[in-house]
Amino acid sequence: MPKHEELLRAPVKESRILPLCLVAPALLTVLVLFVYPLCYSLVTAFVDKGGQPTLGNFYRAFEFYSVDIGFTVVIVTLSTFAVGVLAIAIGGYLTLGECAPAVALLRWVYRWPLFIPFVVAAQCMRTFLAKNGLMNNSLVSLGLLDPQSTVGFLDWRGIVITFVWKQLPFVALLVSGAMASLDRTTIEAARNLGAGRLRILVEIVVPQVRPTLMVGLILSFVTMMSVLSVPIMVSGESPTMITVDMAFRINNYGDYGAANALGFISYALTGAAAWIYLRRGIAGGGKP
Numbered sequence: 001m002p003k004h005e006e007l008l009r010a011p012v013k014e015s016r017i018l019p020l021c022l023v024a025p026a027l028l029t030v031l032v033l034f035v036y037p038l039c040y041s042l043v044t045a046f047v048d049k050g051g052q053p054t055l056g057n058f059y060r061a062f063e064f065y066s067v068d069i070g071f072t073v074v075i076v077t078l079s080t081f082a083v084g085v086l087a088i089a090i091g092g093y094l095t096l097g098e099c100a101p102a103v104a105l106l107r108w109v110y111r112w113p114l115f116i117p118f119v120v121a122a123q124c125m126r127t128f129l130a131k132n133g134l135m136n137n138s139l140v141s142l143g144l145l146d147p148q149s150t151v152g153f154l155d156w157r158g159i160v161i162t163f164v165w166k167q168l169p170f171v172a173l174l175v176s177g178a179m180a181s182l183d184r185t186t187i188e189a190a191r192n193l194g195a196g197r198l199r200i201l202v203e204i205v206v207p208q209v210r211p212t213l214m215v216g217l218i219l220s221f222v223t224m225m226s227v228l229s230v231p232i233m234v235s236g237e238s239p240t241m242i243t244v245d246m247a248f249r250i251n252n253y254g255d256y257g258a259a260n261a262l263g264f265i266s267y268a269l270t271g272a273a274a275w276i277y278l279r280r281g282i283a284g285g286g287k288p
Contacts, residue, residue, distance in 0.1 A: 042267070045260035057257035061265065064245075064258075069265060071239035075156060076224045079163035083171050084217050086164065091176035091209070092201040096187070114169035118162075122233035125162045129153040129234075158234040159241070163224050171216035178209040218277050222270045242266050 048054045062069070090110055097103040113121065128134045131152035139145035153161065182205065190200045206213070231241040242262050249259040 041260040041263050044256060045264040048257060057261035058264075060255075060258045061261040065242070065262065068239045068242060068245050069262075071156075072225070072241045072266075073269065075159055075163075075241065076221055079160050079167070079224055080217050080221045082160065082164045083167050083220055084213060086168050087171040087175045087213070087216065088201070088206060090168070090172040091179045092197070092205060094176045095179040095182075095205065096197045096201060110172055111169045113166050114173070116166070118166060118227050119229040119233070121162055121166045122230045125158055125165075125230075125234055126154065129158045129161065155235050155237055159231055162230050162234055163227075166230075167220040167224065171213070171220055174212050174216040175209055178212040179205055182208055214277055218273055221273050225266050225270050 045057055046053055046055070048056060090106065094103055094107055097106075116124075126133075129152060130136075131150050133152070136145060136150040136152075140147050140150065186204055187200055190204055195203075226243065227241075228243040228247060232244050232247070242265065246259040246262045249255040249262070
């Protein structure tokens with residue numbers, strides 16, 4: 001081979017190796033810290049302590065925690081629905097609102113929880129939603145509530161409130177961005193025909209941003225399914241969520257099989273939500 005061809009090929013090989021070297025550390029981290037534990041947990045959910053195939057782990061999981069599994073589905077579904085409704089309301093007001101100061105204030109305030117970790121959010125809600133917490137004390141000081149009639153929300157309601165407060169900015173940011181990028185001509189045409197802001201939002205704006213909304217809700221559903229700090233810190237009652245049961249089986253009994261079986265069930269639930277979204281997207285020609 002002529003020397004000039006060898007010189008031309010050398011830079012090409014180096015240009016291919018350099019990106020691989022840059023990606024390798026991140027790829028190795030993902031494989032070691034995420035892919036391997038995921039595969040290991042899926043496999044050990046179907047084997048006993050002796051390494052023999054079994055469904056006993058799932059039998060124990062459903063025998064002891066079937067109520068908690070249903071509770072988890074209800075809590076996460078309710079929180080996801082509330083996040084979707086409030087995200088539409090926030091995005092709609094940012095897009096269609098006519099009071100500039102209110103729009104600017106809302107745009108500035110609603111993003112705050114986005115930068116707060118779940119564990120911090122849970123601790124804040126413990127002091128805010130307690131019977132003698134900040135919420136009730138503020139209402140009492142304003143004369144809107146009697147001190148003897150205060151009620152705490154450190155139960156399933158506190159979990160839902162925390163989840164919604166924490167995940168709402170993420171979905172609202174996606175939805176408001178999608179709404180801001182819409183063609184304003186249809187909105188202005190509807191206004192000229194006498195349509196109100198609520199009708200414009202429901203019938204014109206929301207259908208156009210539905211794919212973005214669905215993506216945000218699916219990601220929020222998956223995130224809330226995996227949170228441990230909120231249910232364990234906000235509510236100490238039973239039933240509780242799957243993540244608490246998984247931690248309990250490992251910490252108290254060393255029962256990784258049942259814990260991984262519960263993890264597999266949570267994978268199945270989140271996978272079903274993603275499958276529904278993808279199925280609708282395929283059926284709708286890429287428009288979920």
